[in-house]
Amino acid sequence: MIAIENLPSDRPRRRRDMVLALCALGALSLASPRLGAQGVLVVRGATVHTAAGAPIANATIVVRDGKIAAVGRDVAIPSGARIYDVAGKVIIPGLLDEHSHIGSKPSDLNDRPMIIGPQHRFIDALDLDDPSWKVAVSGGVTTVTTGPGSGENVSGMAVVIKTFGTDLARRIVLEKGGMKFAMGAKRNDAYPSTTMGVAASLRQYFIKTQEYTAAWKRWDDGDKKGTPPARDLGYEAMSEVLSKKVRARAHVHSATDVMTLLRLKDEFGFDLTLHHSTEAYKVAAEIARRGVSAVVLPLGPRIGVAEDAMSGPAILWKAGVKIAMHTDHPVIDQKWLRLCAALAMRYGLPEDEALKAITINTAQIARVADRVGSIEVGKDADFVVLNGVWYEPGSRVDMVFGDGALIYDRSTEGK
Amino acid sequence: MNRQSESVRVIGATVWLVLACGSPVAAQDRAIAIRGGTVIPVDGAVIPNGTVVMRGGKIIAVGSNVAIPAGAEVVDARGKYVMPGLVDAMTSLGISSSDMNEASDPLAPQLRISESFNPFGDFGSGQAGPLRMKELLSGGVTTMYIAPADAAVIGGQGAVVKTAGPTLASMIVRDPASIDMTLGEPPKKAAAQRQRDPATRMAEVAMLRQMLVRAQEYERNMVATPTLPRDLAMEALGKLLRREIPARLQANSPGDIRTAMNVAREFNFDLIIDGGAAAQVHQAALAERKIPVVLGQVSHPYVSNEEIPDKSEYPPVDEGTAAKLTAAGVKTAIASFSRAFGSLAPAGSAKWLLLDASIATGYGMSETDVLRAVTLVPAEILGVSTRLGSLTTGKDADVIVLDGPPLSIKTWVERVYVAGELVHVRQR
Numbered sequence: 001m002i003a004i005e006n007l008p009s010d011r012p013r014r015r016r017d018m019v020l021a022l023c024a025l026g027a028l029s030l031a032s033p034r035l036g037a038q039g040v041l042v043v044r045g046a047t048v049h050t051a052a053g054a055p056i057a058n059a060t061i062v063v064r065d066g067k068i069a070a071v072g073r074d075v076a077i078p079s080g081a082r083i084y085d086v087a088g089k090v091i092i093p094g095l096l097d098e099h100s101h102i103g104s105k106p107s108d109l110n111d112r113p114m115i116i117g118p119q120h121r122f123i124d125a126l127d128l129d130d131p132s133w134k135v136a137v138s139g140g141v142t143t144v145t146t147g148p149g150s151g152e153n154v155s156g157m158a159v160v161i162k163t164f165g166t167d168l169a170r171r172i173v174l175e176k177g178g179m180k181f182a183m184g185a186k187r188n189d190a191y192p193s194t195t196m197g198v199a200a201s202l203r204q205y206f207i208k209t210q211e212y213t214a215a216w217k218r219w220d221d222g223d224k225k226g227t228p229p230a231r232d233l234g235y236e237a238m239s240e241v242l243s244k245k246v247r248a249r250a251h252v253h254s255a256t257d258v259m260t261l262l263r264l265k266d267e268f269g270f271d272l273t274l275h276h277s278t279e280a281y282k283v284a285a286e287i288a289r290r291g292v293s294a295v296v297l298p299l300g301p302r303i304g305v306a307e308d309a310m311s312g313p314a315i316l317w318k319a320g321v322k323i324a325m326h327t328d329h330p331v332i333d334q335k336w337l338r339l340c341a342a343l344a345m346r347y348g349l350p351e352d353e354a355l356k357a358i359t360i361n362t363a364q365i366a367r368v369a370d371r372v373g374s375i376e377v378g379k380d381a382d383f384v385v386l387n388g389v390w391y392e393p394g395s396r397v398d399m400v401f402g403d404g405a406l407i408y409d410r411s412t413e414g415k
Numbered sequence: 416m417n418r419q420s421e422s423v424r425v426i427g428a429t430v431w432l433v434l435a436c437g438s439p440v441a442a443q444d445r446a447i448a449i450r451g452g453t454v455i456p457v458d459g460a461v462i463p464n465g466t467v468v469m470r471g472g473k474i475i476a477v478g479s480n481v482a483i484p485a486g487a488e489v490v491d492a493r494g495k496y497v498m499p500g501l502v503d504a505m506t507s508l509g510i511s512s513s514d515m516n517e518a519s520d521p522l523a524p525q526l527r528i529s530e531s532f533n534p535f536g537d538f539g540s541g542q543a544g545p546l547r548m549k550e551l552l553s554g555g556v557t558t559m560y561i562a563p564a565d566a567a568v569i570g571g572q573g574a575v576v577k578t579a580g581p582t583l584a585s586m587i588v589r590d591p592a593s594i595d596m597t598l599g600e601p602p603k604k605a606a607a608q609r610q611r612d613p614a615t616r617m618a619e620v621a622m623l624r625q626m627l628v629r630a631q632e633y634e635r636n637m638v639a640t641p642t643l644p645r646d647l648a649m650e651a652l653g654k655l656l657r658r659e660i661p662a663r664l665q666a667n668s669p670g671d672i673r674t675a676m677n678v679a680r681e682f683n684f685d686l687i688i689d690g691g692a693a694a695q696v697h698q699a700a701l702a703e704r705k706i707p708v709v710l711g712q713v714s715h716p717y718v719s720n721e722e723i724p725d726k727s728e729y730p731p732v733d734e735g736t737a738a739k740l741t742a743a744g745v746k747t748a749i750a751s752f753s754r755a756f757g758s759l760a761p762a763g764s765a766k767w768l769l770l771d772a773s774i775a776t777g778y779g780m781s782e783t784d785v786l787r788a789v790t791l792v793p794a795e796i797l798g799v800s801t802r803l804g805s806l807t808t809g810k811d812a813d814v815i816v817l818d819g820p821p822l823s824i825k826t827w828v829e830r831v832y833v834a835g836e837l838v839h840v841r842q843r
Contacts, residue, residue, distance in 0.1 A: 343770075391824060
């Protein structure tokens, strides 16, 4: 990999030797985190899959101040830009994982005694020193929704966050990244211990939230004399789900539980994304009809890997359900998100849809598509350079750019 | 389309023959020639436009100019790839989770995994007739090593079995194939749940050593006094000490691998390292002592039940381990370590063995070496390479036909032959 300071105008490439020599002199400026003279960086020569249209061969990407400034075949190269020549390589958007537990100690994932705990915020347990972040970047994953586990029926608020950088505030893409639900009985020594018990207890909680919201509305609309209603952080958090300010992300495996969630959605009107969605394909039409999206996994440790379930992502897509893939890190190492999409492709999902399922679809589902998920002008400059076809297991991630900076370079990693 | 209907006819014919003769072997008397494919024999150069002929359950010819016997059934493999059936050198498939660990005893060499092996169950055909482990066959796996899981220091005796056959007995290739052992965290965890030893690595090794010393004494005493009462555990370890079978010893951390090598030297038994996530640390010694390594999945080498590695204790994942060990001269197989309940990796199922192994090509391993690491090398490690592991005249006719290059995610196994029987045809 050669990074050179671009010369004014279009000086012939045979002058590169001299340029490199100049570069060596300018090594100090190269080592600085700032980009080119005007914060401009150009990556050119690769086949670019933008996730927003057909692949562009021999394309040029221009990055300015961390954002995509231009992408296409005939793009003028700004003078003074730092140039990466990546002819023959393949570029895809920085990948997004919609379901992950990265940045957490296992003991902090589930507050099991409390079966419904929407007041929990994953960000309060977030570990920015988790070594997994770096590994995720090496696999091309630049944005994740990471959140609490599935040990409770409602386990708390996830966060949509970049996988790189040291400043938490800058890393967060969406702080209220979704309320995690998890279907299925979580304890056998206390209520609810059955599928119907879980449904009833969720329904009861939604109703209490409605009553809580109504009590506060009466207070706000009234003369505000006397004592205001007592605040309850759980109902407050859940009220944002019922007002659709925050979406519901629901861990669900069985088709029965998918139908329960759809019934609850019909009844209470929240925005819903199914997670894991193992048997969702069996009721694909019901899901599509309600505009619910599904986050799917090729397999998990506790799920049989029957061939029909492997075809689930393709079946859901055909039915019109927006799908995204996930690793459930650390269940599957986050760096293999790309392989999850490739497996879905193997089982019938078209190539471009498979790529969308780890990029733009995920961004839309996570409500962050204005910033990430595709290589389009104005979006964050997060993208991945591979040495071959993006979906082949034998291809390697060569470089990862995040917010316009080179955040992973295999040539310097010694692997 | 023609090929499809031909496949259906072949299956139909096989079924008819089985019904008519009451024996599935009749079909094998007719030669089958798989013609025109890219033949990857694994033990030699790739043969473009090659032909593989099988009869009587064996391979009788492989080459580019091979005479096809009169009356042979000819399978057109133009545009296809033909290679030996895959050998998965470590699984616990066909064994229900409740039958994987005899948790009552941390030292149980008398157990035979073949007596927990149940190819009639979830992974079987679900119908009377020849046995077919469909998921494995769909991924081209025709032979596997099965073993108890890793809750005990000595889990029992592993076996080498095929994934299809007319009878259970016909599926068993080598039994016992090994004494299967585990060092490190899993036996400690299992013991802690039962509040018994071993609670430490020291105790694991001390218990193992005491057991091996007992086996030495048993051998000596039985020679002196053959009328002494028999002890099946001691008899099993006797096979290990006489080097009739090797030890398969799961060890992932550098320390556990070193301990395994030390104990093997102390008691002079043949050792195979299973897991071997940190084997690179000892690669020179492993190569010098000719100790093979059966690695876990490239995408997820930590495979012990639902263990997610304690990063302080285990080395970080390195997808280049297989390449580095092979380059250092260590006989290295890539296995799935898959269990009946799936696994932790995206490519964690044995049916995706080839797919997972293909990741290693991105980390410096040649395609040839990757293919060897899931065929001939594991066959050698398992001690069955005179029968299995390559397309070689005289070996079992375990042959797979793929619709594309073996190491692409787009490629599917279309046909699988085990002992010359067509046992799987991909349904589209």
